Amino acid sequence: MRKALVAALMLSSGITIADEGQWQPYQMPSIADKLSERGIHIAAEQLADLTQYPMNAVVGLGYCTASFVSPQGLVVTNHHCAYQAIQYNSKKEHNYIETGFLAKKMSDEPSAGPNERLYITEAVTDVSAEVKTGLSDDPLKRFETIQANRKALIKQCESDENYRCSVRSFHNGLEYYLIKQLIIRDVRLVYAPPESVGAFGGDIDNYEYPRHSGDFTFLRAYVGKDGKPAAYSADNVPFTPKSYLKINRDGVKAGDGVFAAGYPGSTSRYRLTSELKFASDWLYPTLASRYQLRINTLEAMGEHDTDVAIKYAGTLLSMANRMKKYNGLLDGFKATDIAGIKQSREDDFSHWLANNSEYQHYQAKFDQLEALLIEQRAAQQRRYFFDNAQSSALLSAANQLYRLAKEQTKPDAEREEGYQTRDMKMFKARLKRIDSRFAVSVDKTLWLQDLNAYLAQAHRVAALDEMLNLNNSDIILADTLDKLYSSTSLTDPAKRLAWMNADVNAFETSRDPFIRLAVALYDTNMTQEQAQKTLAGKLSQARPDYMQAVIAYYKANDWPVYPDANGTLRITYGMVDGYQSRDALYKQPFTRLEGLAAKHTGVAPFNAPQKVLDAITAKRYGSHQVESVYQDPASWLCRLFSCLDKPESFGSVPVNFLSSVDTTGGNSGSPVFNGKGELIGLNFDSTYEAITKDWFFNPTITRAVHVDFRYILWMMDEVDHADNLLDELTLVSN
Incomplete structure (x- = not known):
C-alpha cells in the first residue's frame, strides 16, 4: 500500500513521466526536446510526415504491425502475427507450423490467405468539425448522425477502390480523424522459422523475461502488372514501396535511445476508476475463465486429431495470449493497487475542478x-x-x-x-x-x-x-x-x-x-x-x-497528453534498459544464443531445432554476407554491454532485448528504430509486470520485449541460409 501511495503522490505532483506516450505522428514536433534527450536524432518533423522515411515504410495488418524492408515489397513482422498465413498453408503432409517455410524464389511464395491485407497509411486528417455537424440532443439521433457523417466522409475518401478509409474517435469522441490507407490485397508467405524458434518458450514464456523467441516472419506484397492493388493472381508482381527500412547490423546497446512505430490496439488510461474496478472484479475474471475452458478443450481435441490441431492453432494461440494477459492484469492490479492510484488522481482532479x-x-x-x-x-x-x-x-x-x-x-x-x-x-x-x-x-x-x-x-x-x-x-x-x-x-x-x-x-x-x-x-x-x-x-x-x-487538468500539471490507443498509427520512444522485477532480481536488457541453448529441453515449448543448437555449440556466429556482425567482438559485442563490468563476456549473438517504449496489443511486429531511424528490432511482447500499462504507465517496470534484428540476420544467414532474402536487405553499420 505504501508503494501505491507514493506512486499516487507522484502522479498528482506534476512530475513528467519519462517515455510515456503513444503519440500521433503529427505530435512529434511538440516532443522534439524529449526525443533529443533520449538520443533520437532523426528530425521530429520527418517523423510527423507520413510521406517520408521511415513512416511510409510502416504498415498495418489490421491486427498487428509490419514494415517494408526491400524495394521488392518484402515485409517483416512477427511470427505470431503471420501465424494465420502459416496455418493457412500448412497441411498434414507439410506442416509449416512445425517445420518452418522458406521460398528460395518468388515463384514459390504462396498466398497468405484470402483475408490477409497490408494497410499503408497515407493521410490522417482532422475531421472533428465535420463529424459533429448537426448533432441532436436525442441520444439515438445523435449516434445516428455521427455515424451518417462518418460514412459520408468515408465514401468521399474511397472514391478510389484501392483505398480503405475510416473515421476514428480520439480522446473518447472529443476529436475525429479520417485515416486513408492504401490496401494491398495480395499478400504472400516468404519465410517463417519453425514454431520451435518463432514461439520458443510458448505460453510458459509469454509475457515473461528473459526471452529467447525468434518471433519474426517475412511476407511479400504483390500488385497487378499496372502497379495497382489487385486480388491474388499468378500474374501479379511485387509491390514497389515508396521507401523501405535500412537495417543497422550493429544494433544497439544498453542506454541507447530507440523508438517504435505501429498500430497499438486499445488502452484505457483515461478510463475512470469505476471502470477499472468493474474490469478487475467481473469482466477480466469472467473472460479469463471462458478462455481457459476453451483452451483446455482445443488442446485435448488437438492431441487426438492433427487436422484439428492445425486448423485451430492460430485460435488457440490467440486465446492463450489473451487469457494470460487478463490474468496478468488481475495480478498487476493487486500488486500495485492501480485502482488506488487512479482514485487518488480522480480525487485530485475533482479538487482541481472545484477550484x-x-x-x-x-x-x-x-x-x-x-x-x-x-x-x-x-x-x-x-x-x-x-x-x-x-x-x-x-x-x-x-x-x-x-x-x-x-x-x-x-x-x-x-x-x-x-x-x-x-x-x-x-x-x-x-x-x-x-x-x-x-x-x-x-x-x-x-x-x-x-x-x-x-x-x-x-x-x-x-x-x-x-x-x-x-x-x-x-x-x-x-x-x-x-x-x-x-x-x-x-x-x-x-x-x-x-x-x-x-x-x-x-x-x-x-x-x-x-x-x-x-x-x-x-x-x-x-x-x-x-x-x-x-x-x-x-x-x-x-x-x-x-x-x-x-x-x-493534465496540461495544468505538465503531464503528457496523447490519446488512448485506438488501432491508428502511433510513435513511442524510450531507451534500451533492464529493470528490477522484484527484490534482488534485476533483469538485464539483452539475452543471447547460449541462454536459448540452456533453456532447451527437447520438449515443447523449449525444443529448439537441432540446426540452431549445432550452430550455437560450434559458436558459428556468422558467415559471408553478415560476417562482420558476429565475428568482431571489438567492433560491436564489447560496445553492446559497455555499461557492465566485463562487456567482453557477452561474446555471442543477442536474441531479445528490452526497452522502455510504450506499447500494447497491435504493436506486435512494430519496427524498433535506433536514433537515426534504422531498423534494429521487432516489438513482440511486454514483461508480465508491465501488462497493467494498458491502464497505468509505471516507468520503473514498464518494458517492451523485442527481437534483436541481429538474431534474425543470424537465423537467415547461419541457420536457414536465406541468401536470396539477405541479398534484398539494405544493411548499414554505425
Whole structure:
C-alpha cells in the first residue's frame, strides 16, 4: 500500500513521466526536446510526415504491425502475427507450423490467405468539425448522425477502390480523424522459422523475461502488372514501396535511445476508476475463465486429431495470449493497487475542478458520466451470456448473412457499417476463411459449453430458449446440436457463399436450422443493438465533455497528453534498459544464443531445432554476407554491454532485448528504430509486470520485449541460409 501511495503522490505532483506516450505522428514536433534527450536524432518533423522515411515504410495488418524492408515489397513482422498465413498453408503432409517455410524464389511464395491485407497509411486528417455537424440532443439521433457523417466522409475518401478509409474517435469522441490507407490485397508467405524458434518458450514464456523467441516472419506484397492493388493472381508482381527500412547490423546497446512505430490496439488510461474496478472484479475474471475452458478443450481435441490441431492453432494461440494477459492484469492490479492510484488522481482532479472557475461546472458532467457507466456495465452483464450463446461459427455466419439481406433492402449509405458495398469483398473473404479454421466437432463442443453457461444464469432470451427447446429439462442438448449440424448446408462453402445473394424471403422460408435460428434471434439482437446505440449516443456527449476537462487538468500539471490507443498509427520512444522485477532480481536488457541453448529441453515449448543448437555449440556466429556482425567482438559485442563490468563476456549473438517504449496489443511486429531511424528490432511482447500499462504507465517496470534484428540476420544467414532474402536487405553499420 505504501508503494501505491507514493506512486499516487507522484502522479498528482506534476512530475513528467519519462517515455510515456503513444503519440500521433503529427505530435512529434511538440516532443522534439524529449526525443533529443533520449538520443533520437532523426528530425521530429520527418517523423510527423507520413510521406517520408521511415513512416511510409510502416504498415498495418489490421491486427498487428509490419514494415517494408526491400524495394521488392518484402515485409517483416512477427511470427505470431503471420501465424494465420502459416496455418493457412500448412497441411498434414507439410506442416509449416512445425517445420518452418522458406521460398528460395518468388515463384514459390504462396498466398497468405484470402483475408490477409497490408494497410499503408497515407493521410490522417482532422475531421472533428465535420463529424459533429448537426448533432441532436436525442441520444439515438445523435449516434445516428455521427455515424451518417462518418460514412459520408468515408465514401468521399474511397472514391478510389484501392483505398480503405475510416473515421476514428480520439480522446473518447472529443476529436475525429479520417485515416486513408492504401490496401494491398495480395499478400504472400516468404519465410517463417519453425514454431520451435518463432514461439520458443510458448505460453510458459509469454509475457515473461528473459526471452529467447525468434518471433519474426517475412511476407511479400504483390500488385497487378499496372502497379495497382489487385486480388491474388499468378500474374501479379511485387509491390514497389515508396521507401523501405535500412537495417543497422550493429544494433544497439544498453542506454541507447530507440523508438517504435505501429498500430497499438486499445488502452484505457483515461478510463475512470469505476471502470477499472468493474474490469478487475467481473469482466477480466469472467473472460479469463471462458478462455481457459476453451483452451483446455482445443488442446485435448488437438492431441487426438492433427487436422484439428492445425486448423485451430492460430485460435488457440490467440486465446492463450489473451487469457494470460487478463490474468496478468488481475495480478498487476493487486500488486500495485492501480485502482488506488487512479482514485487518488480522480480525487485530485475533482479538487482541481472545484477550484477552477472555468471548469467547475464539469463536475456535474463527471457525475453524469458515472451514472451512464453504471447503466453500461449492467447492460454488458445482461448481454454477455446471450452473445456467447451465439458463438457457433455457423450461427455467426447465418446471423451475418441474414443481416446482410436485411441491410441490402436499404440505400447503401443507410446500411450498417460492415454491410455496405465497400465491405463485400472482405465479407466474402471471411465466409471463405471459415473452412480453414473450422471443424464441426470442435465448433459444436465449444458452442455447447457456451450454451451450458447461458443456461446456468438468469438473463434468458425467449427466442433462443424456444428455438433450441431449452426449457425442456428432458432434452439432451448435445443431441439437439447434432441434429442442427447434420441438417445444415452452411458447412458447404459454395452454398454458404450463395446466401450472400439471397433475399429476405429466402431466409424467412428456409428450413436450414442455422438460418431459422438466425431469423428467430434477429429481433432480439436488433433490440439490444438499438439500446447500445442509444447509450452510445449519451456517452458520445458525456465522455468528450469529461475529456476536455481532463486534458486541461493534465496540461495544468505538465503531464503528457496523447490519446488512448485506438488501432491508428502511433510513435513511442524510450531507451534500451533492464529493470528490477522484484527484490534482488534485476533483469538485464539483452539475452543471447547460449541462454536459448540452456533453456532447451527437447520438449515443447523449449525444443529448439537441432540446426540452431549445432550452430550455437560450434559458436558459428556468422558467415559471408553478415560476417562482420558476429565475428568482431571489438567492433560491436564489447560496445553492446559497455555499461557492465566485463562487456567482453557477452561474446555471442543477442536474441531479445528490452526497452522502455510504450506499447500494447497491435504493436506486435512494430519496427524498433535506433536514433537515426534504422531498423534494429521487432516489438513482440511486454514483461508480465508491465501488462497493467494498458491502464497505468509505471516507468520503473514498464518494458517492451523485442527481437534483436541481429538474431534474425543470424537465423537467415547461419541457420536457414536465406541468401536470396539477405541479398534484398539494405544493411548499414554505425
